[in-house]
Amino acid sequence: MSREIYAYKCRKCGHLHYPYRMVCRNCGENEHNEFDQVPLPKRGKLLTWTRAYSLPADFEVPSLGLGIVELENGIRITGQLRVDDPKIGMDVRGEVEIVRREGYDERYGMIFYEA
Amino acid sequence: MRPVYVIGIGITSFTRLEYPLSEIAAYPAMMAMKDAGWKEIDHLYVANMGSGRVNHQTGLASAVVDTLSLTPAGAEVIENGPASGASAIKTGLMAVASGLHDVVMVTGAERMREVNNLEATEFIATLTHPLAEYIYGVTLPSLAAMFTRLYMEKYGVTERHLAMVAVKNQNNALLNEFAHLQQEISIEGILDSPEAMTNNPYVAEPLRFFDCCPVSDGGACVILASEEVARKVERPLVRLAGVGQATDTHAVHEREEPTDLLAVRRAAAKSFGMAGLTPSDVDVAELHDAFTILEIVESEEVGFFPKGEGEGHLALERGETAVGGKLPINPSGGLKGRGHPVGATGVAQAHEIVHQLRGEAGERQVNDAKVGFTCNFGGFGNNVVCLTFVREN
Structure with a gap:
């Protein structure tokens, strides 16, 4: 089974977060589940x-x-x-x-x- | 807001204590009531981090208020990790300043020696980010170690500077009868001699055994009161003039500049701002030296020494932070020498400052101390509370 660790990209401003948080640290605007999972580079x-x-x-x-x-x-x-x-x-x-x-x-x- | 004064203080020995946690909290409270000559307490805040996990006891404040026969006064636990103590004092200040209460008791207590050292380290490690730090085996010493390596690289701090903090604080503790470590150490013994690597092995490179505070049991108490009550109590008038608190990212790796402790800088600035004072007004300080590097970095972040050049370790070299120096830091021995029962530490720092401002600190008394400052550091710098105290009469 392949496993992945993700960064979380804000759908409003594009800011990347790792680890996950529920509100964007950059724009402070989004809500739960308004992030896209982006695999972390290795x-x-x-x-x-x-x-x-x-x-x-x-x-x-x-x-x-x-x-x-x-x-x-x-x-x-x-x-x-x-x-x-x-x-x-x-x-x-x-x-x-x-x-x-x-x-x-x-x-x-x-x-x-x-x- | 009404001005708030410290009318009574008390402390236990910081060591391994064989009596129950609720008594570790209650004993210094009794000392503080005796010190103040005042027994009418409106409210009790108990600062504690680990009673549920380490001691299998919850609802600690209800136990302590009853142990002291202070019922039906209100009581609750304030938990903010290793900054629980100063957080509880801040909460006490809010209660008195707002006029809700006239006399509030703040007692901090921890009984960590109930478990072995590894379990205690694991307990503290639960402060770290569960998914991004904790699962990897990250502990507070390893976070401090990674921070130290960067600080050494950037500012030229060496293992010798760290050892100088350890020697200064642990030897200050020899003059504090309540301090945990009562063993004189030297740079020779912990760094230079052929036996140094055996005496002082690495805990997390580049931090060694003597760079880390001991695991301690202990309790400390301050009683806060309105001016009206403070003037009735015949003790020197020490005002809690400023409180400041700031937070930072939970995961340490997310901080923009990894050698900054922004929460320390911001909490200190708020505390000085509220007191209407500046760092240069401070005569004596207790900083949160859970690891030796932290005393050096906090001394810069709170504004005692410029950070740009990394002046903190240079001031240490010049002896400015020793008792008798320009700005004595941790005359009590600090966390390094006095010990670090996590929930009690912030209250113990305040205890030492009040002791100093009253001029009652005996052999470690800082001459003519009128303004004192504490920095209580929670998590790895993600929740910091700073307090400023002023002697008024």
């Missing part, structure tokens, strides 16, 4: 990152890479980062994969790799 540049060691109990790993990426269309997204030697500004590509397991629930999100 490539972008790493804006900042961390390697975290003190993790919530759902994560049975010693550490976790996390980053904020500026995608090709200018939208920013927070995701997991699987890069050995991350550098601010480096090119990365994202894949939608399982990012968290909560009991039997699998949660999908964006994981970034070196482009």
Whole structure:
């Protein structure tokens, strides 16, 4: 099953949002469901990152890479980062994969790799 | 609006407390009533973030008002994440200023050590955006870490500056009997010595263990009153002269300039505006240093030091923010040294400022302090409340 993460484009002014919100942050004019879903581009540049060691109990790993990426269309997204030697500004590509397991629930999100 | 005064203050030790949450809220309230010499309370606000989740107790305000035998006074919980404390004080100010009530008690309390550190971190992580942040394993330390990396890149802040905040605040806490951390630390021990990486490992790179506040239990209380009541109470007159609050996007990545904390800037400006004062009038401040970077950045965003050049870390280098410096920040030890029982923190900040403005702060007293300021930071800067206090007589 292919999965996608979407940005939300205001039908009134065209402003792109990620994540979803119910009223446009730019024009303040629209209402629920007045957004078009636009698939997020998968490539972008790493804006900042961390390697975290003190993790919530759902994560049975010693550490976790996390980053904020500026995608090709200018939208920013927070995701997991699987890069050995991350550098601010480096090119990365994202894949939608399982990012968290909560009991039997699998949660999908964006994981970034070196482009 | 009527002027509003702080007539009584109280606080518990911030540490691991073995008594129930409702008593952690009630004990400082009893101290505050004793401090004020006043027991007629019209209304109670309890600042708390996690009683339902962490302590399996809801309706905390009803429990606290009864524990104090203050029934039938009205009571409710104010929850605004780690800014619950200052939000509750702001709500108390509104109640007295409007004339609805004459005397309002605001007590903040949290009992986080009931769960282990990982569960406490997870509890705080529920503040983050559920779909865009939380599912990835994002925690507050990791958001702060990503912010820190950008700030270092842009303004030349280094791990040494972060360590200087940790040393300053944790050593200030040695002079505060209520503070959680009572251990002297040095730059040598946490950064320079061969053992530093063992003493002070990364929590979320580039933030280390000593860059993060401890998980604490604790409670603090202030009693707010009208001028008429304040003049009857024989305590120094400290007026809550300004409150300001501002919000920002829930997901941190949506902020236009990722090194700005706009909600801090806006909340501070509103608070100073209401008080008719400017940042240069402030003699002592308590800023929300849940992570060391935040003290540096908030000191710029509230207007103490220019942000353009990243002056906050330079002022720190010059010792201006130490007790005895030009503008002491976090003489109590801050969240870093005093501890951070989330719902209580904003009230504890106000407690320290009132203590300082009364001239009762003992060895950590800031000389001749007349104007004090607090910044209570909720979420990762998405809901911030700033308070300005003035000593009048």
